[in-house]
Amino acid sequence: MNMNEQEGMKVLKFGGTSVGNAARIKHVGGLISERKGNLVVLSAMSGVTNTLTEISDYLYKNNIPGAQDTLNALEMKYQGVVAELYDDAKWADEALSVIGNSVGYIRALIQGDFAVAEEKEILAQGELVSTALLLNHLKERGLNAVMLPALEFMRTDHNGEPDMKYISTRLLRMLDMTEEADVYITQGYICRNAYGEVDNLKRGGSDYTASLIGAVLESEEIQIWTDIDGMHNNDPRYVEGTRPVGELNFEEAAELAYFGAKILHPNCVLPAKLNNIPVRLLNTLEPSAPGTVIYNLPPDGDIKAVAAKDGITAINIKSGRRLVAYGFMHKVFETFENHKTGIDILATSEVGITVAIDNDTRLADIVDDLKMFGTVSVDQDMVIISVVGDLHWHHAGLAVRALHALEDIPVRLVSYGGSNYNISVVIPKDFKVQALRKLSEHLFNSNPQ
Numbered sequence: 173m174n175m176n177e178q179e180g181m182k183v184l185k186f187g188g189t190s191v192g193n194a195a196r197i198k199h200v201g202g203l204i205s206e207r208k209g210n211l212v213v214l215s216a217m218s219g220v221t222n223t224l225t226e227i228s229d230y231l232y233k234n235n236i237p238g239a240q241d242t243l244n245a246l247e248m249k250y251q252g253v254v255a256e257l258y259d260d261a262k263w264a265d266e267a268l269s270v271i272g273n274s275v276g277y278i279r280a281l282i283q284g285d286f287a288v289a290e291e292k293e294i295l296a297q298g299e300l301v302s303t304a305l306l307l308n309h310l311k312e313r314g315l316n317a318v319m320l321p322a323l324e325f326m327r328t329d330h331n332g333e334p335d336m337k338y339i340s341t342r343l344l345r346m347l348d349m350t351e352e353a354d355v356y357i358t359q360g361y362i363c364r365n366a367y368g369e370v371d372n373l374k375r376g377g378s379d380y381t382a383s384l385i386g387a388v389l390e391s392e393e394i395q396i397w398t399d400i401d402g403m404h405n406n407d408p409r410y411v412e413g414t415r416p417v418g419e420l421n422f423e424e425a426a427e428l429a430y431f432g433a434k435i436l437h438p439n440c441v442l443p444a445k446l447n448n449i450p451v452r453l454l455n456t457l458e459p460s461a462p463g464t465v466i467y468n469l470p471p472d473g474d475i476k477a478v479a480a481k482d483g484i485t486a487i488n489i490k491s492g493r494r495l496v497a498y499g500f501m502h503k504v505f506e507t508f509e510n511h512k513t514g515i516d517i518l519a520t521s522e523v524g525i526t527v528a529i530d531n532d533t534r535l536a537d538i539v540d541d542l543k544m545f546g547t548v549s550v551d552q553d554m555v556i557i558s559v560v561g562d563l564h565w566h567h568a569g570l571a572v573r574a575l576h577a578l579e580d581i582p583v584r585l586v587s588y589g590g591s592n593y594n595i596s597v598v599i600p601k602d603f604k605v606q607a608l609r610k611l612s613e614h615l616f617n618s619n620p621q
């Protein structure tokens with residue numbers, strides 16, 4: 173295909189639940205056949221990456237039968253999918269041969285030495301199989317579907333960051349050398365690292381793959397297809413009557429993804445933003461619903477959505493001196509850096525600082541070190557509640573509106589002004605549902621968007 177034909181190409185990413193069983197794969201096949209000329213990025217079938225992680229865990233523990241049992245169950249699951257998915261034995265055989273190779277490959281690894289490199293090869297199998305299942309299904313439907321193997325163009329550099337130049341050169345060359353097709357398919361999540369070994373973009377990384385490819389192709393749009401009709405204005409698991417947010421800008425989407433809205437991987441936003449490519453969140457089960465579109469939406473003074481992030485620990489450090497001395501902040505931050513623990517949000521005063529973290533694996537050591545600089549207290553089982561929207565400080569009253577909704581709730585920390593797009597509070601987890609509901613009542617129900 174030549175460069176002109178890539179113009180107007182969209183990247184369509186389908187997540188694990190969208191291809192979770194044979195019926196879902198057929199359904200996605202239908203959606204794809206109505207949208208020809210695009211590039212599809214696929215996750216592993218839902219649950220498969222977890223199963224592959226489980227197999228690896230057994231191997232780390234040297235429990236060979238555990239790994240074998242789990243693999244056998246996966247193989248049977250795949251065979252069931254094949255039996256249901258294809259009418260023509262030709263395509264079923266093609267799919268079975270890929271499954272056979274993949275399962276055989278893992279079986280061989282089970283017998284050998286096991287370390288991180290082997291684990292990554294095992295983890296890559298989920299996407300390798302799901303894409304083969306879909307490819308053959310599309311062919312059975314009569315589509316000219318072409319596989320673009322991700323391991324031949326997705327690559328990270330020595331810092332573990334996507335090697336954009338390599339990805340771009342290889343992918344464009346591959347497309348150039350490929351006949352024009354009805355649809356191109358590739359694996360999400362998997363890649364090679366700087367040493368050429370099989371690697372991945374971390375759990376949930378298929379969104380990131382889609383965004384990187386969209387950026388490289390300067391695609392017209394990146395579509396993330398899941399099983400919910402866009403980013404909702406609150407968490408539908410806890411709050412009734414939530415609505416999809418029609419439009420968000422990249423900053424708002426990144427804040428929501430980072431602070432708890434599970435629908436989109438936070439990394440996915442940046443490549444799209446830098447290349448100004450709209451990201452549209454769509455629902456596989458309700459394809460005509462408008463979903464949410466994320467683009468360079470101009471400031472509109474609207475509060476868009478509320479999200480919650482669980483498992484937060486708040487740590488307060490009161491300076492030993494009456495007034496915070498030069499260097500106090502530095503020492504505090506350095507402590508977190510030394511323990512490779514990122515800080516989510518914080519609040520400071522003249523005499524102390526409270527930080528909120530989501531990774532408490534090094535908590536005991538962190539607290540131990542912080543005691544050199546001041547008096548330390550810790551509150552665990554907290555959540556961050558974030559109100560996200562165009563909250564530029566020039567819009568008088570917006571921050572107050574958000575806080576007003578929380579009048580009956582004990583608030584450990586407030587963070588506002590760090591970005592123009594959010595106000596966040598840390599509260600005890602027992603108040604989470606109440607806070608989310610109150611925020612919806614105050615911010616959305618009285619003022620339908």
Ligand code: ASP
Nearest residue numbers: 215221361375376377378
């Ligand atoms: N299959 C991978 C996972 O479950 C990547 C993805 O689905 O985005 O994390």
Ligand code: MG
Nearest residue numbers: 187188376379
């Ligand atoms: Mg996902």
